[in-house]
Amino acid sequence: MLKLFNLALKLNGFPIQEAKTELRKIISIPEEEYGSYVEQKKTEIVNFHLKNNSNYRQLFGENTFDKWDNLPIMTKKDFQKPLREILSVGYTEKSVFVNKTSGSSGNPFVFAKDKYCHALIWANILRRFQWHGIDFNHSYQARFYGMPLDFISNKKLRFKDFLSHRYRFNIFDLSDKGLEKIVQKFSKTKFDYINGYTSSIVLLAKYLKKNNLFLDTICPTLKVCIITSEMLLEEDKMLLEERFRIPIINEYGAAEVDVIALENAKGIWKVNAETLFVEILDENNQIVPHGTAGRIIVTSLYNKAYPMIRYEVGDIGVLDEKSTLKNPILKKLIGRTNDIAVLPSGKIAPGMTFYSITKKLFGDQGNVKEFVITQTKLDTFEIEYTSDIELSENEINTIKTVFSTYLEPNLHYLFIRRNALERGKSGKLKQFKSMIK
16 A cells, blocks of 8 residues: 655655664664753754754853753743744754644744654654554554644645645534534544544543444444643543543644654653653752653654754643653653632642642533633632523532632622633633633
8 A cells, every 4th residue: 555644755855764764773772872962962952953953052142061950941932033043053944844733822933843853753652552552554544633724725725735645623613513513423433533632532531422322333443542732530430431532642742843742552652762852850950860750851853843852732641650761651641730719828730739629529420521711810819601501690609619628718709601612823722721810
């Protein structure tokens, strides 16, 4: 069978075969020599950008590199400039892979990867997805990602999806009618796996439960579901497992760098130590011990076009105590660093706390489909939700009482029922946001 995916990469100038050869060499490095490999690649990428990237040199403030800990921590704001100002010498917008972040963090920017780096990333993704019996050239993907709705851009993306052997669902219509169409497509198509945003896929599972349906019965060829981009709560994972009856796998990544971690068949989040160097730092930019939560900082070891060095992706995570340089394991992903609520007493609560509490209170009756919580004032929270039946006064009072117990008393809550919740341009659903600066 023609390997369309590999062919598409090759036709676009991405040297996939050379990248696969390089990746095999990296993987073959013994554990006891892996530290030397990582240090060599770190030194090489920093020196390259100090020599060839004036933007990075200006940020670093020095011309020579001697100590890793002295390097600045880069954030999204460092990249919010015209792309031509950030590209390294020898690279142009036409000679690199260019894309942009979804903007779900509130700080969107355009980024670039040189073509060899991009090919190496794909070689590694192909390898990791094979852990779950997925071959991008042959396995057919049911894709739950955003898409442009204007005619020309939509057709271009559809053609790209064809070459990549995938079908993209419209996640901007997740009404019962929209979900019914999705289920009908599954019944007529031999999909091998699902990949996409957590919230959209969870909505599909809720629809299946409401109608007493099981996805493996509707589409028997399905092997696995890989979710990404949004937090997956344990109760949602249980619902997906119950209604899909296939393995549910967590992927964690950032478009501007790479896949950062992917669960293997045993449910272990294997961190990408082949093309990335991942650090967990405290608020003083010091490495925290394994098993301790901190800010996730990522360095792209191969991207010469664009200086992704000690880049703060904006998430809090924990590396497992058993982690090594060659085999780091993501023990826990806690959430976004900017999803934090500051309460009138000065208490600080992670946004996912609100989401988790509310989810438990809504129960599993299937009435409330989705909800988003917004802190509009220091003491005020808006809870927008979609449901078959409006929440009763008794249900709302129960929620308020529990919030007072978990958080603090005298907070105000405004419940707003919507026909549909507003998603970002990418199709992601940001489940908690604070308007408090």
